[in-house]
Amino acid sequence: MSDTKDTGDKTISMERKQTLSVPRSVEQGTVRQSFSHGRSKQVVVEKKKRRAVTPGQPEERAAEPAPQAPKAVARPKVAARPERSDRDRNGGAKRPAPAQQKRGGAVLRTLTADEAKARAMALREAQVRDVEERKLAVEQAKQRAVDDARRKIEDEARLKAEAEARVKEEAEAAVRAVEEAKAEKAKEAEEAARPKPAAPSGPAITPEELAAQAARRSGLDDGPARRSVGADDKKPMALRAAKRVKPVPEKAAPRTDDRRKSKLTITSAFAEESQRGRSLAALRRRREKEKRAGQKVVREKVMREVQLPDQITIQELANRMTERSVDVIKMLMKQGQMLKADDVIDADMAQLIAEELGHTVRRVSEADVEVGVFSEPDAEADLQPRPPVVTIMGHVDHGKTSLLDAFRESNVVKGEAGGITQHIGAYQVEQNGQRITFIDTPGHAAFTQMRARGAKATDLVILVVAADDGVMPQTKEAIAHARAADVPIIVAINKIDKPGADPNRVRTELLQESLVVESMGGDVLEVEVSALKKTNLDKLLEAILLQSEVLELRANPNRSAEGIVVEAQLDKGRGSVATVLVQRGTLRIGDIMVAGSAWGRVRALLDEYGNQVDEAGPSKPVEILGFQSTPEAGDMVAVVENESRAREIAEYRQRMKRDALHAGSARGSLEQMMTDLQTVGRKEFVILIKGDVQGSVEAISGALEGLGTDEVAARIVHAGVGGITESDVTLAQASGAPILAFNVRANSQAREAAEAAGIEIRYYSVIYDLVDDVKAAMSGLLSPELRETFLGNAKILEIFDISKVGKIAGCLVTEGVVERGAHVRLIRDDIVVHEGKLGTLKRFKDEVKQVTSGQECGMNFVSYQDMRPGDVIECFRVEEIARTL
Template sequence: MSDTDNEKPKLGMRAPLGMKRTVETGKVKQSFSHGRSNTVVVEVKRRRMLGKPGEGEGTPAEQAKAETPAEVRPAPTRAPISPKAPPPPPRPVSESSLMSRQELQAKLLREAEEARMAALEEARRREDRERQEASEEEKRRAEENRRGEEEAVKRAAEEAENAAKRAAEEAAAAAKAAAQAAAAPAAPVAPAAPKAEAQPKQAPAAVKLSDDGRPAPRRFTPVQRPEPAKRPEAAAPAAAPKRPGAPARPGAARPAKGGDDRRQSGKLTVNRALNEGDGGARARSLAALKRAREKEKRAMGGFSHQQQAKQVRDVVVPDAITVQELANRMAEKGADLVKSLFKMGMMVTVNQTIDQDTAELLVQEFGHNITRVSDSDVEIDVDSDIDAEETLKTRPPVITIMGHVDHGKTSLLDALRGTEVVSGEAGGITQHIGAYQVKTKSGQMLTFLDTPGHEAFTEMRARGANVTDIVILVVAADDGLKPQTIEAINHTKAAGVPMIVAINKIDKDGANPQKVRERLLEHEIVVEAMGGDVQDVEISALKKINLEELIDKLLLQAEMMELKANPDRAAEGSVIEAKLDKGRGPVATILVRRGTLKVGDVFVVGGESGKVRALINDKGQQIKQAGPSVPVEVLGLSGTPNAGDTLSVVENEARAREVAAYRQQLALEKRTTSAPVTFDAMFSALKDKQAIEYPIVVKADVQGSVEAIVNALNKISTDEIKVRVLHSGVGAITESDVTLARASNAPIIGFNVRPNAKAREIGERDKVRFKYFDVIYHLTDDIRGEMAGELGPEAIETVVGRAEIREVFSAGKHGKAAGLLVTEGFIRKALKARITRDDVIIYNGEISSLRRFKDDVAEVRAGLECGVTFTSHTDIKPGDYLETFEVELRQRTL
């Protein structure tokens, strides 16, 4: 007997009438394979001894037996009862015993509920497995079996619940009997025979007493799994005494193997209930159960994509479309389309273009509907859109001022507007197209376009003539007609617009207006003063002479033309100028031709699209709308368009993007499509490659200036050297421009623009040249000089003498000497010489010695004979010819 056994609490150490809980619980951790573990609740039941006050609770061996767990206790033995012992006074039932019984009742109910839920879960899992693995016929039989099992499980759960209720009722009856016994101590109760577990409904009427008058040990009914074939006597306690004279110990018989259904075997949990049928296998998690259910649903067709109806789309197919774009419109994979084309015998990639017929086959194969469209369906047809006569209203005339440089075009516009535009132009020369409106004294509006007069802006003037109604040809009275004046006349005739000749500077000395009229006759311009139909006015823009007469003639001409437009429609206009503003983004100067352009309109212009964010008139004021013949600056473009592009307002942004993308695709195809290869083209290409390239990067403030500079530089290119524009654009010089120029060792030309701080820093570090200009004369002259410097000086060859070789003599160590007859010019020793035989050069070098008779001479003229020797050349025959020539290096010019 150990000291630990002596230190255990004993019933006799407490108050004589006290009652202590006879069941203590503990937890034991079980370890399994693969690192799994499980915590099991173990209950230890103490034997309660009812004796006289002051009696001990038995020997230490008996106490140790009482503390043995229920799972390992031997069958209880009944001690012999002495009949002569007087019955002890009944002990009152303590409140703690009643509380323990209530807790036991609640615990048994919980365990019964857990067992029922576990049985239902096990049945559901078994049903899932059977339904997944069985065929249709097997499923039907499995359904019948499942129903039977479900009923059996329900019956088992009900029996388990009834057993728990019966145990609770027995506990309540025992408590009631104990209370009655305490109230009536004199009434002896005969010991009742022990009842088998097969009669659970019969509750004991009183506490059982032993022969010595003590209450018999209480026997708890264990919670068991329902087993139909179980014998009632299986649960009966054994009566074999372990030791004679040992007191009786309550408890059940030792459980057999697999008897985990007894209450003493531990708490019944969900995991334990699920693992009973699997032999202790690891329980499946909720996530695993969920995945199994989803897998079953997929196998049974619950989430099958085949059941979803395929969406049929109306696919719009143009004349040519890439495979990837067609796949996007069909909402299909590009790889699937490529596979289908491979089956058709077409080896293509997703980026290749297919025709409309092939696209139709693909669309039909994938089950969609095709809608054929042509280029005319995508492009906006402006020419066929004609307004009805009743919708037209009078509009202001658009007047373009043309003429030679410094003949006073911008000064005339200043005088008409009352402003000073010239002061803002570099060198007093107009570099851009300006659009302005002037209100006359009668209240009528006139729209003026001021075009530059320099030859580099020929195309800008051509665009101005195409959008104009009346042309004012400004000719200086003291200077007469000049090349740009003649070009302006040709542009005006090509545009088919009327012309008014303004003979300017009549206030200057030497002005001769009549000479101007006579010179105009050379170009089939007959003014009214000479019997023609072209109006002419002698004016002075500086002194503001005869300006009113000019305005009157403009209004008369406009009235005769009956200029009308429909303002109540979607706007259309032409781009006069476009630029990239640092703070406002791409800005385009638009001249509205018809309709009314409003803030918020969605438009497409060239290959760009956008939405009108703001409209700014010629005075810098923001306006809400602009009608026909009104020039405005438009903000809200996606990029910088080209000058001369047409602006069209469309219904929505999708339409605008579609048209813009179509135009960009056409421009790309135009740039990348190669012409048919011919021998002439091949040789011309080889010849072009022989020319030296002069790379440059051009940046200007507006698009018109960029085009003018590029055209001017292309004109100064020659067969020996040509300009290669690496990049041209609108806006300030950026870091990317500097990087491009550095890679090609090209200068950067900035026309009215400057580099930003970062670009300037990179340029200084990488030694990139910046050239800034504000007048196009200086730009072309500087580039022309640099291109000539790239070629180097030009060698000019001049033949000074010719001679015929008559005889060949031996010259000793010098080889051979030739006897010559000078036929032209003269032969000089210091000159370069070449020998030709049948007009083929066989020697090119110098004359080493020149003699006449036996004397060395410096020069021999025509008609005389002489002898010469050549350096390291002896292949000389009679009949060859000798030429002497001089080489002069001159500075090359373009």
């Protein structure tokens, strides 16, 4: 039979009993194993097949299939390769497989060419894998050898270190033994030198026996027949004794299988007499606990620097001091304050606690968040000229709006259709290559608000006065605003084209307001203009530039921007839009800014024409988009470093604004509070209540709320349980409310704070007394009822003019009586011309209290002299009747 495959021969001879030989009797495959936590691994597995035998030959069982590789094995071992024939080892072609017979005796089909080709390919792949596996085995063997060598070196180093440590310990033990031996010998020599009492009877002890006994006591004698030691042999014997007395390390007890006693097995689980023991984890925890108990070390207390705000909770204070909140609460209980961990205490109490515990304190305030927002003034070398900022003020009928329109129209670029649309309340005009910024302030309220906030947004004020109307009351108000803001004024005398215009009249009337123009020898510039005919507008612009040169307006553009909000509004499509005038620095897109209680990031910058710009320098008005909320006119704008700082500043300002809204004027007592409320006409009674229990506080609150009417009502700013603390006094001072205490008292710190702030604290033990006092105080807020009682009438007959006294009216009492000090009305032609009090009442030359009907008398009015004959004097008494709730 040929070794090569003969494609023409389709049968296999059955005479020659030769089995089919293959390179490997196993089949290899791959299986993907899945582990916990989503891990997977591909493993090679092998399977051995059962070999078929020819008929007539007993069937031999093939080797059992190899078991599947366990999941824990990283790389399965390769099964032993069956021994191949010489032709296979020499790389010859695979021998054609003999036909197999079924067990019934039928001849199996012959392998086709494709099947033979596939088997040859499998054989070649198996050979390649065999080579790779051998290479891998060699590499693993080399790696194991390297690891073994490294471990061997490490073990040798460790053994060497242990040996050195052991030698060192032995040397130290020898030195200690020598020192102990010397000390023992010195002690024995001292005892021997002492005089000993005489022995009662017996043989005398020789010096040799004493030395032997001393040697036995010191552990240097090994037997009874040991010779005495001389002076020269003492040191070598001591060294030998030290070596001999070296403590022998005790052998550790053989480890038993106790740690596996408590493991649960099937046998122990079904055994009735056995009980489940403690787990290994429980034993491990117990050992760790015992170990920690044996190594317990007292920690040294660390003193820290504690930052204390105005108010802080007890838990936060304990965390900053790294103390337990229970210890802080105990300290407060010793001071008579029953508080919880989430209660708020003031900075003074927190400082006392921290200092008592040994910590250092650094007081901080909420206002510190604004430190550094507006930086210091710039250096002179960094300043550059900037355009002036001009505000036009004056009476609304004097042509202020017309003058603004004239400035806008004069600045239109030729060829641009439609003119300039003023999108914002500020714009710039160019004159001789220099820019001038105009701010349109609608009304005086916005300007007053800016001045009240300390914002000096304007460099110059143009005071517009009509030449045909002169100085009006609103003109005087504008002058007062400009002087209060300490801003120079340029007078623009408008409407000079009208027929009745008189500029000199305007100049003269301005003198009455202490405003002297240049034409009359003063230092105030004035320009005669006509907004309607656009007369002398260029002269007005030149006067503005001249005044700005005198002022030397400069700013630093190379820094973070600062400015002021001219106006702000909420646009439906764009959100919060603010018109900002940059005062110094440069504002850019993306900057984070704060304006009052609003903050945001600059999303867009628009100029007066509605065009987007990338940046805005000093004196440049722009519209800003990007505020989270709408700021107020007059708020200062500043650029900060990050959003967290901006949010922190805005939240602090919002809290301050809320506190300012709720807090009234500073007042402490009930009487002072009633006086203030009557003066300003307020009808709200603010109080703070502290009680012993929650039920009492609720009852008091309900009773006081029921006392309210349409004219006056009680407002409880705080009602709590517990003693009066300094925080309560602070709240009462901020809200202007007295403190009503029911069955509670104030501590010493609260009393001192109340006395210093002038806050009244009233103590009650009966609810009805508290309610009655509050009711009486609220009744005092009601306006009293006035009741008139008619007394009589008198007719003036003649008027006498006395130099020192004034005018005296000679009267005849026609009805009733007239009393001195009574209220009177002077009636002329049935019209009341005066109402006041009667000052003097005389009959002949004597002062009298009253004059009856039919008698004549003289009368004098308080602070009134316009009396005429024929007038009627009506006398009446006014009684005030107090109102109650």
